[in-house]
Amino acid sequence: MRLFDTRTQEVVPFVPAQTVRLYVCGITPYDAAHLGHAFVYASFDALIRYLECIGHTVHYVRNVTDLDDDTLRTAAKRDTHFQVLARGEAAQFDANLARLGLRPPAVEPFVTDNVDAMIPFIQGLIDRGVAYSLPDHRVYFNIDHPNYLAFSQLSKDEALEQFREKGGDPDAPDKKNTLDFLLWQPSENGQPSWPAPWGAGRPGWHIGCSVMIHEHIGATMDIHGGGSDLVFPHHESEILQAESLTGQHPLARVWMHCGMVALEGVKMSKSLGNLVFLGDLLNEYSADAIRAMLLNNHYRANWTYTTEVMDAAQARVHRWQRVVGDRTGGPITQAEIDGFNDPDLTEALAQLGDQLEDDLNTPGALAVLDELADTQRAKALFMCGRVLGFFQTLR
Template identity: 45%
Template sequence: MRIYDTQAQRVVDLELRPGEEIKIYTCGITPYDAAHLGHAAVYVTFDVLARHLERHRQRARCVRNVTDVDDDILRKARELGTNYLDLAAMEIAQFDQDMTALGVRRPAVEPRATSAIAEILSLVQDLVDSGHAYEVDGWVYFSVASEPTFGSISHLDRDTMIALARERGGDPDDPRKHDPLDFVLWQPSLADEPAWESRFGPGRPGWHIECSALAMRELGPVVDIHGGGSDLIFPHHECEAAQSRAITGEPFVRHWVHVGMVRLDGVKMSKSLGNLVFVRELLKEVPAAVVRLALLSQHYRTSWDWTGGLLEEARERYGLWRAAGTGDGAVDEVDAALDNDLDTPGALEAIDRAARAGRGVSEAARMLGVEL
């Protein structure tokens, strides 16, 4: 199988070791609002990847975290006048319902950031002790100058990284930092925020350190495939890779895989902008398999615009496939398409051809997680 590796900046042969478990870590949701199509595109992609690996007798252990404590969820809980964990529980339940409807299988583990405070503090302490991090007034920062590989995931120049950090909550203007690109590992909590005791004072974790702690706890020091939306390449995955390598002394991830953004009217869907198409609303209009087919009609690496026309095309495709009945038409073609950098649009077209030729396509559809 070949897949695009973000760090290598090219399609590469996936490193598969026969008989060994493939370790996959996908960055999950911050549960303060409903799942939208951008989320669904990411998790459907990784679901198809895991299904394809398992079809070829590769055991896949999939881990997807939940960021249940960070600035966003605490701000939303404050606005609603509710406990942040109650808000998380409500949104996680809805998210799980939406993903199950879309045919996204549950990961082996869905660990929460709040479950790993001990591991997080241990990693932060190791980074301070080794000179990769420093403390200022209860804040602990990772020193990017201490890790020469910083920047090797995103391949961005310094000015671009600073601009993105400012846009995405990295606060490069923080006067406590030695370098604008240094990032928070631990921070003091505000009066109405949850706090855990530490040698640095009561506080809570920064964003990036949770994924290193959870991935290492659940999968070990090296992950085979790690990914999420392409908006996570910087700063999240860049920072995660740097701090993890500083801890273990070896590359944290063998293959970085990222999914393009879903746009609405040319603008990336995001909670902060409020320009969202929610999965739960689409499921009121069409069968879940139709939504999944609409997502699979776009190659995972591309960013694309959501339109109602895509849903209508998917509805027609679903009807065509169901009318074709059961059978193994297009199975080999779908297998070859998925081997070729998860070419789901090519796989759909192959199934369309088989269905129009009167061949049953239920087995090929199932390879994509679509039940007819």
């Protein structure tokens, strides 16, 4: 298998061990899951299913960032406790991904359940001289570090612009560098707070993932994934924190980042309010149709959603279903494939594997399904479709 590694900016060989350790950044649950979320998690679902199909176990961890400024702000606006808001939205998110037929993670850690582990982690960074505390209880990571911006490959000016846009505090007083990022901050009145050696407060954004990775996977992993909007500052910061504390690197053998989804040419975002919600789509279209629409875009591509694209995916899936007939099935396994003494099926699965091992080329994999439908090879279509998570339900 070959995958594009964001860190090296190259398509590199990926030789999976028997167990593949995968961490994908999860949601900040202050609103419903939208199509951008679905694209990321459907892409990694295809990767997980293929790796399992060829005999590997995937230890999949996907976090929930239930403690951040947006969640606290939204909870206050709705006059509800932030955890009531976050847990409710996270549960609805999980339910919609299940309706889409995506595999749940093996572990789904919440930031608030891991704060106690963050405190010694931050203290370790202070002890190593790469972080510093201020009298008002703020703790910052000092970006005066030889590897800073090596991952994102941004200039200092580009980094400053993104840092400001994504919630950074470049103008905060007493920082050593404008781009130093928060590890810990004092809580305002009514906000959650935890005791810590440098003063009560709450963690910053980036430290959460570094600690949850350390707690639930270890010092290094095979694949780290997320949306391309997380490259800087989030993943840049994760790397510095984790590798500075443990001395082990790389944090991830391969970094996979998914492209952004647009509506009418404008990137979907909560701030712009131009979202297509997954729950709404599931009320109108089949899960297979939504999966086909998502996977028809390469995971690294930026693309635009239209109702015409969605309708075309529904028609495509209906054509597959007419060929397959009334069949449903769960995840396909290598043992199940080995049980078929069918040269046609073996050839079809090899063609599918060629596409998926080529940097997870899901559009090419769907084209294999189309060709099987065109030639009325029902059994091969059904089995290959199951590799990608299709044909789980009849609709």
